[in-house]
Amino acid sequence: NAGVTQTPKFRVLKTGQSMTLLCAQDMNHEYMYWYRQDPGMGLRLIHYSVGEGTTAKGEVPDGYNVSRLKKQNFLLGLESAAPSQTSVYFCASSYTGGFMEQYFGPGTRLTVT
């Protein structure tokens, strides 16, 4: 099993450009999450999904959109990138909700200039 994978690993964008980050899991997990990690800020939840076809906002959703068309994939989109979105993005998944271990992907380092 590959677990949780993320594509790409690194990306540099110019302000105003768009991009999509892909998260895939092969553990048949229902829940998937997108977090951003900034120095001294811990892991902050952007959006999450409790199953195929569902999405919901987390703590810091502004400037991001998500889609979960297939159970194994969770996409994070930036429509118009801003320097404030420079961060490391982690995807995670869990079998069910908050009472189960979350498995994290390797992260995507995004720089917006």
Added chain:
Amino acid sequence: GENVEQHPSTLSVQEGDSAVIKCTYSDSASNYFPWYKQELGKRPQLIIDIRSNVGEKKDQRIAVTLNKTAKHFSLHITETQPEDSAVYFCAASYTYSGGGADGLTFGKGTHLIIQP
């Protein structure tokens, strides 16, 4: 929503000594408290967790204690080794206000440095 406070932000200990990291939470409904370890440039990984019906849990050199009345929980690492150097995150479960689903709120992390 849930608020998790973690202290200290940086902890430096001599190799072989013990390290203690403390967290407090605000939501009395929280009942699952995991600890994640993140090495430099790597993904967070679960090292130990505890549920609210248990006061203490041990796994070799690491242990977690939970005081539900005081709403705090702690990570204890004994006989620290160089490979324990990492950032440690505590987390507490809570119910998302928007979707009624459950998730985790993370503390801001503790950078543990093991001095040789």
